Amino acid sequence: MAEGPNETGGLSQELSIGRMLRSTLSLSGANPAHSVIDPYGQSVAAMVDSSITSDRLLALPFITRFVETIGVQFLHLNSKEILDDFETLFKTSEDTNSHIDCLSPVKRFNLYLSLATGALLSPGSGALQGLASNYHATAMKLFPGILDNGTRLDILQCMLSLIIYSMHSALGGSAWHLMGLAMKKAIAFRFHKDVDADAQRSPEILNTRNVFWSLYTLDRTISTIMDRPFSIEDEDIAVSSPEEYLNAASADLALQLVSHARFMSNIRDAPSKSVLYHYSNLCYWKDCASGLDPTTKYPAVHIMRLSCRAMIEILKVKGSVTIEPNLVRSTSSIENDFIKACMEYIEEEYQRCDRGEFEGGFVEAYDIFNAGVIIICLAAGKPSFPLRDANIVNKCTALLTLLGERFSGLRVFRRVLWALSGLVRGESVNDPIIRELPPVIPDGIRELISGFM
Numbered sequence: 001m002a003e004g005p006n007e008t009g010g011l012s013q014e015l016s017i018g019r020m021l022r023s024t025l026s027l028s029g030a031n032p033a034h035s036v037i038d039p040y041g042q043s044v045a046a047m048v049d050s051s052i053t054s055d056r057l058l059a060l061p062f063i064t065r066f067v068e069t070i071g072v073q074f075l076h077l078n079s080k081e082i083l084d085d086f087e088t089l090f091k092t093s094e095d096t097n098s099h100i101d102c103l104s105p106v107k108r109f110n111l112y113l114s115l116a117t118g119a120l121l122s123p124g125s126g127a128l129q130g131l132a133s134n135y136h137a138t139a140m141k142l143f144p145g146i147l148d149n150g151t152r153l154d155i156l157q158c159m160l161s162l163i164i165y166s167m168h169s170a171l172g173g174s175a176w177h178l179m180g181l182a183m184k185k186a187i188a189f190r191f192h193k194d195v196d197a198d199a200q201r202s203p204e205i206l207n208t209r210n211v212f213w214s215l216y217t218l219d220r221t222i223s224t225i226m227d228r229p230f231s232i233e234d235e236d237i238a239v240s241s242p243e244e245y246l247n248a249a250s251a252d253l254a255l256q257l258v259s260h261a262r263f264m265s266n267i268r269d270a271p272s273k274s275v276l277y278h279y280s281n282l283c284y285w286k287d288c289a290s291g292l293d294p295t296t297k298y299p300a301v302h303i304m305r306l307s308c309r310a311m312i313e314i315l316k317v318k319g320s321v322t323i324e325p326n327l328v329r330s331t332s333s334i335e336n337d338f339i340k341a342c343m344e345y346i347e348e349e350y351q352r353c354d355r356g357e358f359e360g361g362f363v364e365a366y367d368i369f370n371a372g373v374i375i376i377c378l379a380a381g382k383p384s385f386p387l388r389d390a391n392i393v394n395k396c397t398a399l400l401t402l403l404g405e406r407f408s409g410l411r412v413f414r415r416v417l418w419a420l421s422g423l424v425r426g427e428s429v430n431d432p433i434i435r436e437l438p439p440v441i442p443d444g445i446r447e448l449i450s451g452f453m
Contacts, residue, residue, distance in 0.1 A: 055090070056090035059086070059090060059115055060086075061118075061122060062114075062115045062116075062118030062119045062122060063082065063083065063086045063111075063114060063115055063118055064118070065118040065119075065121045065122050066082070066114045066115070066117055066118030066121065067079045067082055067083060067114075067118075069118075069121055069359060070114075070117060070118075070121070070164060072253050072254065073217075073253060073254055073257055073302075074160070074164075074214040074217065074218075074254055074257075075209075075210035075213050075214050075242055075246070075254045075255075075258070076157060076160060076207070076210040076211045076213075076214040077214075082110075082111070082114060085103055085107050085111050086111060088102055088103055089103060089108065089111055105142045105145055105146055105149075105150075106146055106150055106154045106157065106158060108139070108142060109139045109142045109143060109146060109158050109161065110139075110157060110158060110161045112135045112136070112138050112139035112142075113135065113136065113139045113161040113162065113164075113165050114161070115132075115135045116132040116133075116134075116135035116136045116139070116165055116169075117132075117161075117164055117165045117168055117169075119131055119132040119135065120132050120165075120168040120169055120360075121168065121359055121360070123356035124356075125360070126405065126406075129169075129171075132169060133169075133171060136165060136169070136171070136172065139161075143158065146158055152185075152189040152191075153204065153207060153208055153211060155185065156182060156185060156186055156189070156191070156211050156215070157211060159178065159181070159182040159185070160182065160211065160214055160215065160218070162178055163175055163178045163179055163182060163218055164218075166178055167222075167361040167362060167363055168359075168360070168361040168362075168406075169406070170406055170407050170408070175222060175362070176222055176226065176228065179215075179218055179219055179222050179231065180231050182215055183215055183219055183231035183232055184231070186211070186212055186215055187232060187236075191208055191209075191211065191212040191215075191239070192212055192232060192236065192237050192238065192239055193237075193238045193239055194209075194238060194239050194240055201245075206245060209239055209240060209242070209245065210242075212239055213239075213242055213258050216232070216237075216258065216261055217254075217257050217258055217261045219231045219232065219261075220261035220262075220264045220265060221261070221363060222363070224264050224268075224309065224313055225309065225363060225366035225367060225370070225442070226366065226442055227316070227442035227443045227444050227445075230265065230268075233269075234262070234265050234269065241258075242254075242255050242258050243255065253302060256285075256288070256289045256302075256303075256306075257302075257306070259285060259288070259289075260285060260289075260306045260310070263281060263282070263285055263310060264309070264310065264313055266278075266281065267310065267313045267314055267317055268313065268317060271317050271318070275314060275318050275320075275334065276334075278310075278314045278317075278318075279314065279334055282307065282310050282311065282314070285310070286303065286307055289303045289306075290303060299352075299357070300348065301345070301348045301349065301352060304341070304344060304345040304348055305345055305349075305364075305367055307341055307345075308341055308342050308345045308367065308370075308371050308374075309367055309370075311337075311338045311341060311342070311374070312342075312370045312371065312374055312444075312445075313444075315338070315374065315444075315448060316442075316444030316445065316447070316448065317444075319447070319448075319451065320451075335378050338374060338378055339374070339375055339378050339379050342371040342372075342374050342375045343375060343392055345367075345371055346368065346371055346372065346375070346392055346395055346396055346399075347392075347395065349364070349368060349399055350395040350398070350399060353398075353399060353402065358399070358402075360402065360403055360406065362403070362407050362410065364399075364403065365400060365403040365404075365407060365410045365413065366410075366442070368396055368399050368400060368403075368413075369396070369400060369410075369413040369416075369417065369445075370442070370445055371396070372392075372393065372396035372397075372400075372417045373416075373417070373420065373445055373448065373449060374448075375392055375393075375396075376393065376417070376420050376421050376424055376452075377420075377448060377449070377452040379424075380424045380452070393417055393418070393421045396417055397414045397417055397418060400413045400414040400417070401414055409440060410440065412433065412438045412440060412441075413440075415431060415433050416433055416434065416437065416438075416441065416449075418431075419431045419433055419434035420434060420449065420452075437449065
């Protein structure tokens, strides 16, 4: 991506950041694939009492949930620092406001959005939407001042919080547009390039690198599941890799997510490479990721989800898993691995849902739908993977029903899966959705469905 002559490309900061952010946040997140102004969401946000102050016991489960789920996934998040800020914010004394002022506006902004996201990740999150919106509205009151007085690092850290929140809330704006705007600013701020060697180990430079790699991970995630172009190409990145400056044991899962994001870039940027080449790289990544320190006890669902996403991307890029005859793998064995991995991922998400551990953002909706499509299309005609009882499809649609309550534009995923599974079972499908797939279906998945039919 070409860089502008300065950080705003000749435009005022108000136009380049302030107005663009307000426009982006006004877009509906109910359908992540559409760019539609959401007057209902704006009305709800306007009615929210952003002066709400929750007590510590009410907020503690939300910040704990955020740290345990999101905090371990991104390099820019420091779980200990987040919890320390939380204690400072909710510390009781005769003058509570004096303790709140101990935190900078940037820390308060990110903490409120962490609480909002944590509430949406908690069991019974449907009843916590209003509280999450309160936290979000409270944070947004601080944002104009941050844009005016914050550093470049402050602004991008806050934008990361907005992106993560929008991935779990239909009232958080368009995650896709927020991501594009944030990466554009990161490039304008030259976060994608290293600085002088003398400053390589300074805390600010390390934080700058971590923010960039978190943006990179989110960009690859959102762009891959939605079949959108990347915001920056790997060849334009000249910043040190996380493995070069971080202790792997301190951020092992986050490092694996960065590694996976690079792998996804490699799949898309090397379409001429064989299925076996990409599949071998995936097996190598899984072996590395599975070797994480067992004492960290990260949920297995992370590795399962990312493995399925990579398999699906291979299928989208290559169109099939057909390979040249060789002594190592066969087309059939790779197909079986893909089906089994997708089934295990759906089963794991279903069990997590029963346990109240399901994260439930729009990224999960795309991952579950895409995995369901792969299972149905690849398992058709395979006696070892019968779909006649539709058990796995039932679990997919149950999860998609739950996610459709939060992101109404994604409810069509469930209809498409049912219609597609009906065709596999030889039923007469009258639903026209299977013949005219809705625009929200990613192009690569649309082509796989068309090829199957």
